[in-house]
Amino acid sequence: LKIDVETGNGVIADYYVVAGCFCLSGFHLEGSVLWNDAILPMPNDETVHHTPRRFKRGWMWKQFFLQEEYTGTDNQYIGKLHSDLDRGDGTVMYVLTGEGAGTIFVIDANSGDLHATRSLDREEKPYYSLRAQAVNKKNGIPLEPETEFIVKLHDINDNEPKFEKEVYTANVPERSHVGTSVIQVTAHDADDEMFGLSAKLVYSISQGHPYFSVESNTGIIRTALGPSDMDREQREHYQVVIEAKDMGGQRGGLTGSTTVNITLTDVNDNPPQFSQSIYQFSIPELAKAGEVVGRVRAVDADIGRNAEMVFTLTSGDGLDVFDVTTDRNTQEGILTVKKPLDYEKKKSYTLQIQVRNTHPDPRFVSVDSKDSATVRVNVEDVDEPPRFERSSYILEVKEDAAVGTAIGSVSAVDPDARRSPVKYTIDRHTDVDRIFNVHAGNGSIFLQKPLDRENLAWHNISVIAAEFNDPQQTSRVPVYIRVLDVNDNAPTLAYLYDTFVCENYKSGQVKKIQTITAVDRDEPKDGHRFFFSLAPESPRANFSVRDNGDNTASIFTRRTGFRRSQKSTYLVSVVISDRDIPMQSSTSTLTIRVCTCTRDGTMELCNAEALSGSAGLSTGALVAILLCVLILLLIVVLFAALKRQKKKEPLIISKEDVRDNVVSYNDEGGGEEDTQAFDIGALRHPEAMEESNKLRRDILPSEPLYPPPPLRRATAASARDNADVRDFINQRVQEHDGSPTAPPYDSLATYAYEGNGSVAESLSSLGSASSEGAQDYNYLSEWGPRFRKLADMYGGEESDWDC
Template structure:
């Protein structure tokens, strides 16, 4: 194609070039534009007004030529004649030699040094280099001396349409939402042409679509691609291949073209409602399934994708709305039906639910198409299972009196097999809850009996567990708690609440309260305790004391007279009978000890005759003090006497001083009778010669008595 085009251009331009070359160089040239060059041996002249004028001087030595052009990609059997250099100094005697230098001189461009003809010896490419700057000079052939100053000129490579448009960034990809309106912009593409954009139409591009109609269109000049059909549906076709052509020469015949591809993908919008795969679902579930277990799954398909396909599920109607629930699985996009409450095959064997699937994200542009939801029916069949026995009550409360007879029936528990094929039940007591084995149960009818006596005062409550077991299947068992309350009976007599001891002042007054006492009862009557107090029949006419019942259920003991004397009687014992209000009532006798004490004028107890229990009868406190004082005085006298004697006399000659010293100072030794009196002799202390003698009997007895008193 380039060779053919070059031949056509050569046929067109060759006559013009030959005519231009043969024109006399002295012809006046019109003022040149920026693309032309004026070359002369004379400089440019500038007038007084400062205006630049081009003046062509016809001197004998001047030479001129136009800017030269050469067609790119031109090739032929001979070099291409570009132009001719000539000077009017050349008389034709062949004494002038033309020299060419500059860009491509000698390699691309060659000059005939005699005629000045310039030829292009190589094929030129404007896209590689658009112009060449050369220098021409005329010299003497023999001396090589310059005849003219060197002059520059330009050879421009003239463009031809030899480059096709190219899409440098192709192939292209673009997206557009489905259901877009007609004329929605998709993208734009750009092609480039290496030809000269300012010369002719070689680089003027026009765009068109070769493949992709009738879905898309393109603007010829801007290459903006738009939708050509409205409401294209992604669910019908998601991807389109568009072939785009760019053609130069303004799209006219003979121009070059280039193509690229554009892949257009329709993005999803929520324009489709969910749709259940089936209108009726069937599931079955055992009646003993654990709460929260998944019963089954339902799925509503949505032709949209991503979040546009997300659906939420709900149970909107049916007879099992309270027993079942449905949740949405975001990953699988389905609904999971779960059990909320226990099932009972014997009560209801099947349920019907109406479930709904609705889009989560609604596009308001398509809301007018109808509800973006769908419904389906779910039937759930309950299957029978072997269930454990069921007690008639979740707990039992029994009551029994603490005086109940052994083997008496306390109460009864009942249980049944809820299955259609009912199995007999056997009952037993979990002995871990009745370690003392106080109760028994009849294995057939569940009657609980008393095995050991009960005492409410020891334990009010007994908590046991009863086990019910199916006879046909021992693995099916149930347990129920049984609380047994022991009821009170009046089996304990009242008694004093504590150990009381009263003190009576000798100077007390008649009617004075000596002591206030209260009673206690281990029993627990329903209406509370009420005690009765009384004296023994033989003590009713007691001349010393009387009793008075108080409103707070306590008792006060009062003195009947004054002038009690502890010398005459120190302790009084007052038996009191205490009775409860039970049926039958119980009573006991408690004795109050009353001591006579010495008191101050204001009634504060100062001393009581507690020593009467350890002293001889008739010995008063004053006498006891006098005796103790005499004993202490005697001991002091003895110690002083012995001490003075030892300081007054010489030391005694005793074989064993240590023994004598021990015998003298040990007054705290316990007396031993006559042997103690013979332990030493006072005379021996005075007369060493009488060491072997004995004291008279009366003296020994005196010392012995002193030793005893000291002890």
């Protein structure tokens, strides 16, 4: 048999098969020897066939095929391995190695027959890789190289389809249209998809007709009935069984199944409806606002959000008396009292109540879909307590009203039909002092004690009304009594004035020495108006009083030449009166002291006499002040005596008790050479500082202590800068030397001189104008080794020192 095969790289080969068989699934070679003649392609994809030439080989094969799930009793024959070198003389031996060699697969060493020892399952392992070799039986030398081949298992339909889940759960809205997708189920077959129809699956529905259907190729479940038939309120749950069959659904295929539980979800396709058309309730007439009258219930076939509803009162004779709300937990309408009820006025009410969905769905239910019912409310009669005509009373009475004067009255009646008489009393918890009383029969309130507005301007009491026939039926009302003012208090000075007059007034000088004002505990309607005058008994030679017309008065001196040595205090009596009826007046006394003053009138010295008169201190207060002064004097004397007994300590106790006072250095120090900048001897011998004609130790002598250092590079610019620094330091030293507040010991004064600017115009030495020439540091020698040390540390270059 000649077979032309086109390989992947364009090469066409002719295969000649001897003693072979051909089938749809490939080549099944049973001990065949295979030759081939390679024919190369010509240009333009034209193939020219040459005369075949035979090339002899040892053996060549690719794979053997073995059927899975073998049920025979003998070993299953796979094929025969044969080498061209085997002459049949028994000198060739076949050796098998690889996966399962010797256990699953065995070979006849002499003949090369290959067998399987047991049944194999393709789903566990689809193929096995083996190696075979022909060797010399006598010496074991290989006759040919080892060759690898594959034993592939032929699939049979031995696995039924299996779904991913045993039970599926799905939801679909009710009233869905035909063909609405619900869910997709998927099954898998372990058989070989590339071989036959063993894994070709077809889906079908075995339970769930006629509501649902399934697509045979995809496993998608869809609705099969129209919206009118898919009603959740009629049926909510469905159980659908889906089957998957292999072999493309043909007879003899294997089948797997799964269950799908489908639930219809709710849509708002039902309006709410009252469970009854008429509701009747009763409520006592004493029910307070907000008290529940009753509950009305409406039924909605929907659930959840689609069943939420709202109730409203649409008509009736009690729209202003009752109100309705919705209980969000139970979806009931709650009828409550809105205003007080009165059985004697109206015994019953009739209302129309309406209910509708909060979230209507216009696809199924009209937005205006509503239901109505009638509500009748009967008011029950209750034995009510007396009812006052007002919720509160405000009464007024003058503070000078006589005991027994009637202030006003309260009135209460029994609202019941029998009109029981009422008795009045005052709640004594609100009138502890028993200032007021009430007539038990007519409710008149009168005084029992005098009033004083200045002590209490308002009185708040409660009057209790009780039925004669049933004293337990009581009610109360607040009564606010305002006490009206009567001018019964005289005005007095507003403050305790401390007034003085200077004894060194010039001749003929008249001066105002004090401005006074007054206070009055009364409260006239038009406000206070005070009048001031000098009392008739008060001498008028020294002082006078002038009314300013604005409720104040000024005190003036009428002469000069007051002498503290002759008389240190004067008493001036001032009459203060108001303009109310009856007019009230009082006399107050001012104490005026004679004091020594400066030219501008500022007090310097006065007698420490207490102020006298009606505005002065009491005798007890004066005694207390004197005692305090005596105690303070005693404490001062004891403190002074104790202080004298203390021994004065020397300035310096020992050499170790030396305290250095350093203000600031602001540098790293001068090292070991810095021995003259701070003279500690000045502190060890402070007596040396007492000689005023000697030089101060905190100022170095003008003569240099050390020879100047060798000259360094200098320039004209640096000389000018050095002169500026020298002048600055000289000026600061002179100021410090001449300061009277300079410390009497060595200290460091810091002179923060910033200079007039660098010639290099930069703070960096990299940009200096010049670095040549020696720097002149002679002027530094005057100020000791500290500045020389600083110059050595920072003055290596001209630019550096300038900075």
